[in-house]
Structures are given as C-alpha cells and as structure tokens.
Amino acid sequence: MSLPTAERLLKVKETIRRLESRYQRPVGSVRLLAVSKKKSVREITLAANAGQRDFGESYLQEALEKIALMKQQDLNWHFIGPIQKNKTRQIAKHFSWVHSIERLIVAERLSTQRPDHLPPLQVCLQVNIDQESSKSGIQCEQIPSLASALEGLPNLKLRGLMAIPRQSNDIIHQRLHFAQLRVLLEQLNRSGFRLDTLSMGMSGDLEAAIAEGATMVRIGTAIFGTRTTK
Numbered sequence: 001m002s003l004p005t006a007e008r009l010l011k012v013k014e015t016i017r018r019l020e021s022r023y024q025r026p027v028g029s030v031r032l033l034a035v036s037k038k039k040s041v042r043e044i045t046l047a048a049n050a051g052q053r054d055f056g057e058s059y060l061q062e063a064l065e066k067i068a069l070m071k072q073q074d075l076n077w078h079f080i081g082p083i084q085k086n087k088t089r090q091i092a093k094h095f096s097w098v099h100s101i102e103r104l105i106v107a108e109r110l111s112t113q114r115p116d117h118l119p120p121l122q123v124c125l126q127v128n129i130d131q132e133s134s135k136s137g138i139q140c141e142q143i144p145s146l147a148s149a150l151e152g153l154p155n156l157k158l159r160g161l162m163a164i165p166r167q168s169n170d171i172i173h174q175r176l177h178f179a180q181l182r183v184l185l186e187q188l189n190r191s192g193f194r195l196d197t198l199s200m201g202m203s204g205d206l207e208a209a210i211a212e213g214a215t216m217v218r219i220g221t222a223i224f225g226t227r228t229t230k
C-alpha cells in the first residue's frame, strides 16, 4: 500500500522544488535533512542509495550504532535531539551538525571535544518561539549573548537558528512562528553575525517553513513513514 522509501524521498524532493518556486526561493536553497530516528539501517540505506546524504538523529545510542554500521558510506549526520552534558564527546566525534544547542556548557564541551582532524562542528541554536508548548529551546532574549559566546569557540561554527513550533494544522499560524524565527536571524545578522541557516519545517509544516525562508527542512514521516513508538 505505502510507497517505497526511495519513491517517497523523490516526492519530498519534488515538493521542495515546487515550493521553492511558488515562494520565489532560489532553486536548491532548501536543503533536505532526512530524519531517520527509530528507522533501521536498512531503511536509511534505501534513502542513501537514492542519493540522500544528510540524516538527522535524536537519540544518541541508537544513532551511534547506525553510524558505525554505515561508516563506508559518505553521509552527514545531524544531531537534532536534546543533549545531556555527558553525551557531548560522542556527538563531537561522530556528527557534522548539531541543531539543538541550548546551553553554553554543552557548546563549550562540544568545541573542546571536537577531534582535531575534523572540520568545525556546524551548529544551530534551538529557540523556543512559542513558550506554551515545548520545553526545549532558549528564550528569544537569550539568543544574542549565547550566539556571541559561541562565536568564541574555536571548533564550532555557528550557522543559525532552529525551532520546533507547536503543531498546528493552520498554515497561517505555522507561518507566524516561522516568520518569528526568520526575523530573529535577520536581527542577528544586522548586528554583525553572518548566519545562513534556518532549520525549520517538518513533515506537517513544510510549506509554511519554505514560505518563511527555511534553508534546512527536517523531514521524517514523509520519507520513512510513521514511526512506531516504543
């Protein structure tokens, strides 16, 4: 009944291209992060064989097992889940990107623990743009000081902002939240930062995110199907 992974991936890529054009975004300006949490190496391999390079994971132990098994393939792993202080060493060692920075101590440890032979870890600050729902992410007022502190860390490269807004089926509401994140990034850039990444948009709010300037969308369900919760 459901389409194979490679076909769903292709459909998501086509949707992204269509939305780029509908909202006057440059072709190729939205990068697709395939969120593979709770999905098997077999399923990730199907997507990788279909050309997907960027994969997002939220649970460290599970991610490390998959990364080890898929070492031969040249993939970029993005950490998008909450980070405990004692997990930073493995994240610094095995990931290219971290989207979920919320605390300076975590950022400092990631920078210190980043192995010398790897390029700087690419990071985003996770922002709580609608306080009501999620407990994750920093408040808007905290962004400038944390961003400045991160700029001083040698083995991190601050790329931009990430958010997971409250779920809504209303594209107007979705766009309002994403527009807030875009404005926050613009404010940082006006004050001297040079940030190029808005990590926003999931399977249910992809269109709103692209309309408001997402440069990286994090898509799980639309590529891999629904996740079975443990």
Ligand SMILES: *Cc1c(COP(=O)(O)O)cnc(C)c1O
Pocket: 035, 037, 058, 080, 081, 164, 202, 203, 204, 218, 219, 220, 221, 222
């Ligand atoms: C699970 C997850 C996604 C993907 O969500 P879908 O609705 O399955 O597309 C995106 N971002 C984060 C941070 C996630 O944890």
